[in-house]
Amino acid sequence: MLHPRYLCSMSQEAFNKIWKMIGLRYTSHPWHGIPIGDRVPEVVTSFIEVIPSDTVKYEVDKKSGYLMIDRPQKFSNIVPALYGFIPQTYCKEEVAAFCMERTGRRDIVGDDDPLDICVLTEREVTHGNIIVKAIPIGGFRMIDGGEADDKIIAVLEQDEVYGGWRDIEQLPPTIVNRLKHYFLTYKQLPGEPEKCEITDVYGREDAMEVIRRSQKDYHKTYGDLEDALTMTMLDAFNFGQRKQNILNDL
Numbered sequence: 001m002l003h004p005r006y007l008c009s010m011s012q013e014a015f016n017k018i019w020k021m022i023g024l025r026y027t028s029h030p031w032h033g034i035p036i037g038d039r040v041p042e043v044v045t046s047f048i049e050v051i052p053s054d055t056v057k058y059e060v061d062k063k064s065g066y067l068m069i070d071r072p073q074k075f076s077n078i079v080p081a082l083y084g085f086i087p088q089t090y091c092k093e094e095v096a097a098f099c100m101e102r103t104g105r106r107d108i109v110g111d112d113d114p115l116d117i118c119v120l121t122e123r124e125v126t127h128g129n130i131i132v133k134a135i136p137i138g139g140f141r142m143i144d145g146g147e148a149d150d151k152i153i154a155v156l157e158q159d160e161v162y163g164g165w166r167d168i169e170q171l172p173p174t175i176v177n178r179l180k181h182y183f184l185t186y187k188q189l190p191g192e193p194e195k196c197e198i199t200d201v202y203g204r205e206d207a208m209e210v211i212r213r214s215q216k217d218y219h220k221t222y223g224d225l226e227d228a229l230t231m232t233m234l235d236a237f238n239f240g241q242r243k244q245n246i247l248n249d250l
Helices: 004-025 093-103 173-185 204-222 225-249
Strands: 044-050 056-060 067-072 082-085 116-120 130-144 151-156 196-202
Touching: 044 056, 044 116, 093 130, 093 196, 093 204, 116 130, 130 173, 130 204, 151 173, 151 204, 173 196, 196 204
Parallel strands: 116 151
Antiparallel strands: 044 082, 044 130, 056 067, 082 116, 130 151, 130 196
């Protein structure tokens, strides 16, 4: 039987090639399989679920990675930007702690979802289920039923109109107010008490810190999935080797 240490030392490059080839053959899971990018947090890969013309809210199914219908838009409000999440992020203890630090609140928890992002562009994008490169410029510190539910505001990289902006303070107030109105009302039903609030609008530095913390939450919860897959494959190799040795001894 090959010793696991020997397999690890001789195979890491081979395993890296295997994962790349798997990516060529199979679609990656949008949350776990798409890299966040090597320029994070200044530039992040974003997976877009919903676009302004959608009349239903799509959301990635966490198990399968496919888009599913979360709910129809009950009223005439539409998302005023490309809307999705940042892969390999997670909103848990670190994100909640930063929310409490900035607001002075207590008993805030993470919402157990990847970090949401809105991407501004002057181009008409005709469908979701795509990935884009986005430059974070700020965000909304949103609390939804006691859960930290930050919304990162970003601009599409190299966008002709929005691409030069680097902080949310540069945005026209009408755009900021339109985004705020959407997030404060898209879940709201007539006669029901308000459950969402935006405590403040923050700039680029806080947005990057929220992204960093969501990465920490992700790695605490899921770790390095490629390393986990590698170790699982090593265990499978060892099991196959042990089985063959038993058969040889019969």
